[in-house]
Amino acid sequence: xxxxxxxxxxxxxxxxxxxxxxxxxxxxxxxxxxxxxxxxxxxxxxxxxxxxxxxxxxxxxxxxxxxxxxxxxxxxxxxxxxxxxxxxxxxxxxxxxxxxxxxxxxxxxxxx
Numbered sequence: 001x002x003x004x005x006x007x008x009x010x011x012x013x014x015x016x017x018x019x020x021x022x023x024x025x026x027x028x029x030x031x032x033x034x035x036x037x038x039x040x041x042x043x044x045x046x047x048x049x050x051x052x053x054x055x056x057x058x059x060x061x062x063x064x065x066x067x068x069x070x071x072x073x074x075x076x077x078x079x080x081x082x083x084x085x086x087x088x089x090x091x092x093x094x095x096x097x098x099x100x101x102x103x104x105x106x107x108x109x110x111x112x
Contacts, residue, residue, distance in 0.1 A: 008093055013100060015107070016045040016053060023055065027089055035061050042067075046064060047103040050074045051081075055096070067092045069099050073106065 007027060023042045025034055038057035045053040052072040057065045069092075071082035082102040086092040 008089065008096065011093070011096055011100070013045045013053070016047040016051075016100070016103060018043070019046045020044040025089070026112050031087075031089065032063055035063060037064075038065060045100075045103075048107045051103050051106055053096075053099050053103055067095075071099050071102050071106070 008023065008025070009027075011081065020041065021043055022039075024029075024037055031038070037058040040056040040058060042057060043053075043055040049054065052075075054070045054072060056068055059065050066093050067086040069082070069084050069086070070077075070080040073081045082093045082099050085100070086095050
C-alpha cells in the first residue's frame with residue numbers, strides 16, 4: 001500500500017513539545033482492526049502559555065469510538081479553545097493541523 005502524504009508521523013508540532021506519545025497506530029491498517037491501541041490518552045503536546053493539544057479515542061477500545069482533539073488553555077478542560085472529532089486517519093490529520101494552528105495563534109497572541 002502506498003504511504004499517504006497525510007501521515008500523522010510527519011506532522012510538525014513545533015513550537016510545541018510532545019510530552020506524552022502513545023499513538024502507535026498503523027496507518028496502513030483499518031482503525032477497527034486496531035481497537036486494542038485506541039484509548040483516551042494517546043498524545044499530548046505542550047505549547048507556550050499553558051496550552052495543551054490533547055488527542056484521545058473515546059470511548060476507549062470501542063468500535064463506535066472517535067478520535068477527539070482538544071486544545072486546552074490554562075488547564076480549563078471544561079471549555080476547550082478547540083474541539084473536534086475524527087473517525088478516519090485522513091480527517092484526524094487535517095484536524096490535528098487545525099488544532100496546531102490554533103495553538104500557534106493563541107501562543108503568539110499571548111506573547112504580544
